[in-house]
Amino acid sequence: MRSLFKRLWRWIDDRTGLSATIGPLARHKVPPGSRWAYVFGSATLFCFLLQVFTGVGLALLYQPTSSEAYQSLQYITYQAPLGALLRGLHYMGACGMIVMIGVHMIRVYLTAAYKFPREMNWVTGVLLFILTVVMAFTGQLLRWDSNGIWSTLVGAEQLARFPFIGPALAYFIFGGETINGQTLMRFFNYHVFITPALIFGIVGFHLYLVIRNGISEPAKAGRPVDKKTYRQWYQDLLDKKGVPFWPDAAWRDVVFSVLVILTLVALAIFVGAPELVGPADPTQVDVKPHPDWFLLWPDALYALMPYALESYVMFLMPTVLFGLLFAVPFLSLGGERAPIRRPWAIAGVVLTLAAIVSLTYMGLEAPWAPEFETKQVAAFASSAPEVALGYRVFYEKGCQYCHQMEGQGGSRGPDLSEVATRLTTEQMTIRIVNGGYNMPAFGGSLSRQELTALLDFLNTRRASANRESASTAL
Ligand code: HEC
Structure with missing residues (x-):
């Protein structure tokens, strides 16, 4: 029996060249001292894979038409065996992916791992971040309940305020001037085919770049990046002190990712996906429109802003934010990587996080949301x-x-x-x-x-x- 398996494996391995390809990849050398700070990228990837599996499960039962979508989700949530768990996992997986990609980006930013020669790693990473937001945004509408519709309306509005092309673009993306069955159909396509395909492709490229340029060595104060000498210096470091990726560095990735997935499973069981709040009806206002928490802060920002400013900020803010994100590696090419030598970077991260947390808090408090307890005059x-x-x-x-x-x-x-x-x-x-x-x-x-x-x-x-x-x- 064993020799049969052995022969089978040898046949597969010979015809595919599996171990000849994977072996060197797994054993490729990485800088020593890769610590726990390095695990968030792979955890993001694991969350994405979880999303693929649970997403396929949901898509088997979900019906993306305006008359069936809500009922099919109710069926999944309340009747299908393990359906609630599946939905819960898909929701928590989305939360996990967003948190992990956020922490990963902060880690890369703080240790300036985006500097030469890894600028392209950063740029593809920002693309992946945007696509993750697109997944969260499009997924929210697929619930086809009042919350999903309301939150999508805000997004549609924002897009429509881009100068010149905004209205036409919004019409094209949302499939009309209002959120309707056509919008649902399109969002289903974005969520299930187009965006995941892009993510798969760009993740592949991102990982290729990680191998081509090597994992950044832990930052050290007083050791700036010099474009002329860096590659040679990095190669020498690997030759002298490098350790094999598997198992010396990768075991942390595995342990952390398993912990993350277990946490998500627990959250899916004990907390679960957000409740479905009534079938979609754009004229029905007796629900508190609430986007998912990770999309709450822009909403709060727009709501708290003076009305006259809103239309400018709505298109300027995303343009400036994403523009800045893409520009990060090109704004500071060489120089120090250690956070301790880059106090402004730390200040920037702290301020951004503080702004997001307080806006999210205000969004939850929502003084601007409809007030349903209002009394008659x-x-x-x-x-x-x-x-x-x-x-x-x-x-x-x-x-x-x-x-x-x-x-x-x-x-x-x-x-x-x-x-x-x-x-x-x-x-x-x-x-x-x-x-x-x-x-x-x-x-x-x-x-x-x-x-x-x-x-x-x-x-x-x-x-x-x-x-x-x-x-x-x-
Ligand atoms: C869910 C919140 C909401 C509900 C419910 C709502 N409105 Fe509005 N309404 C708005 C917002 C926001 C604006 C301003 C946006 C705009 O000008 O497009 C507005 C604008 C208006 C305006 C124009 C006011 C101006 O000064 O330009 C009128 C009139 C109006 N609403 C009447 C009504 C009436 C009547 C109802 C009930 C049948 C109603 N609204 C229900 C949110 C709401």
């Missing part, structure tokens, strides 16, 4: 019939979740207490029927009478009328 009930009737529609349709009215209500949208001073009936009608940035379209959920009543009411909301209603309230 009592004075309106006893006012003239057109006011009382129209206000009832206003209140019952949830306009006040986002709009202030006489000091009551949320502040996601503008205060409407004096709206008729600003807008004509026609302008208001367009906004209400078609929606707008961050405002759902109500065209489909208001009857003609309701709309008329609503407009009659809003037309009484003028600067002078307010003073009157304020006095009747007394």
Whole structure:
């Protein structure tokens, strides 16, 4: 029996050249002293593989059409054997991948491992980071619940604000002007075919570069990178003190990745994927729109910003952020690598992390999210019939979740207490029927009478009328 396996293996090995290829790769020399700081890249890769396996499992049951998507996810979550675990693992895997890629990038940045000759490693790494964000963003919509839709709307909006090409690009990517069945179909394709294919390709190249340029040696203060001599110096270091990658360095990768995966499994079992919050309906506003936590901070940033700045920041911020990320290795080619000699790098990381953490916290607190506990403005009930009737529609349709009215209500949208001073009936009608940035379209959920009543009411909301209603309230 054993000799049979041996012969089989020998046959496979001879025909494929497996051990002749893998052997030298596994035993290639790496600098000594590669410590635990080096494990985050491989952990990211393991998380990605976990995503591939659990993703295939989910795709077997998921139906990417607007009528079936939500039900098929409910089936996966509540009925299919091990379905909840599968969904939980896929969600936690995404979180794990984002955390690991983040830590990996911070480690590479702090130890300046991106310097000569590894600039290309960094650039492909940033590409992989962007693709990871794309996966998180597109995956969120596939839930096809209110949260997913709302969060995607914010993204669509952001894209549409890029000058010149923005609107056309958004139309192309989202498959229309609104989030619809076509958007879901496209996002499914981005999430399942296009982005993973790109990730596989670029990961391959990234790993090839890691082998071609070698793992960076631990940074040491007072040992700057010199382009002219570095490669020769690195080769000498490997020849003199190098250790084989397997097993001397790689065992840490294996141990850490196994720990990460076990943690994710535990989180999937005990915490699980986010609950599905109602089937998608862009006019349904009685859920708290909540993007996944890792996408929360840009949302909070936009919401907290003065309204006039928003459109500039929405396209400037990602452009500048990603531009800077790509530029990192070209801004400081040679010089010191040790973090201790680069205090600005440490300060930058600390500030960035502090900003992200506090914005995420504010996003969770969400003073800008719709306010569902808003109370009726009592004075309106006893006012003239057109006011009382129209206000009832206003209140019952949830306009006040986002709009202030006489000091009551949320502040996601503008205060409407004096709206008729600003807008004509026609302008208001367009906004209400078609929606707008961050405002759902109500065209489909208001009857003609309701709309008329609503407009009659809003037309009484003028600067002078307010003073009157304020006095009747007394
Ligand atoms: C989920 C939050 C939300 C809900 C619910 C909502 N709106 Fe809005 N609304 C907004 C936002 C945000 C804006 C500003 C964005 C824009 O101009 O496109 C806005 C803008 C408006 C404007 C234009 C105001 C101006 O000064 O330009 C009107 C009028 C309006 N909404 C009426 C309504 C009415 C009536 C309802 C209920 C049927 C309603 N909104 C429900 C978020 C909301």
